[in-house]
Amino acid sequence: MPEPITGTYSFDAPARMAQTVADGPRYAPLTLEEVSPEGMEQVKVIRAAFSIPESRPFPDVSLITLRHPGMFKGQMVLGIELAKGVIPARDRELAVLRLAWLARAPFEWSEHVDIGKAFGLTVEEIDRVTEGSSAPGWTAHESAILRGVEELLSDHCMSDATWDTLxxxxxxxxxxxxxxxxxxxxxxxxxxxxxxxxxxxGFDYR
Incomplete structure (x- = not known):
């Protein structure tokens, strides 16, 4: 079994930003007038699901992926189900932040830093997410949430110990x-x- 990254994961953040952000996005966001009728149905669904008023601009990331409205619909069906899912929001955000950090994903990381804070995560806890499941200060349950992400990324399977703890x-x-x-x-x-x-x-969360 490949060893999961359970401790601090350090990487060259400016180099990663240059790789995944510079000269982007690779496709421009559509205007709402350019979105297909199929896509506009999804815009209505998303506004309703997340209580986004008509007066608020639709997110650029969605207006880019709406270039493929069928795929966007599939993503959003799962995304809405997970957002209103049975895992508590704070637990969910711990998992997403560890995943985003290990994936060196600046957009996902920065978005979920804000979301995590809205659901009660502190800057100190976000610091600790970058230090992994083995960092002192987590409860056994919180550590297992992070450890599960680490194991799923490294071995595509959770260990019995992590499963049993959760x-x-x-x-x-x-x-x-x-x-x-x-x-x-x-x-x-x-x-x-x-x-x-x-x-x-980006990767700045303070």
Missing amino acids: AQSWDEKQMLEYPMLVGSYLMTALQQNSLKIQPKG
Whole structure:
């Protein structure tokens, strides 16, 4: 079994930003007038699902991926299900942040720093996410959330020990949801990195 990265993961952030952000995005966001009728149906669904008023501009990242409205629809069906899912929001954001850090995904990282803070994560805890599941200060449950991400990325499977720890606190629906959560946000990171989606803050989270 490949060894998961359970400790501090350091990388050259400016070099990664140059690779995944500079001269991007690779496709320009559509205007709402350019979005296809099929895509506009998804715009309505997203506005309703996340209570986005008509007066608020639709996110550029969505207006880029709406170039493929069928794929966008599939992504959003899963995304909405995970956003309203059975895993508590704070737990979800711990997992997404560890995934985004290990994937060196500046857009996903910066977006979920803001989301994580909205659900109660502190700057100190976000610091600790970059230090991994073995960092002191986590509860056993929190450490297992991070460890699960590390194992899924390294070996595409959770260990019995990590599974058993999470199963002490989570029910079967949450256990079924968790690998899908990690996989979904990895898929999103691959797309956003490759499209060079422009982040608000990159890897700076203070």
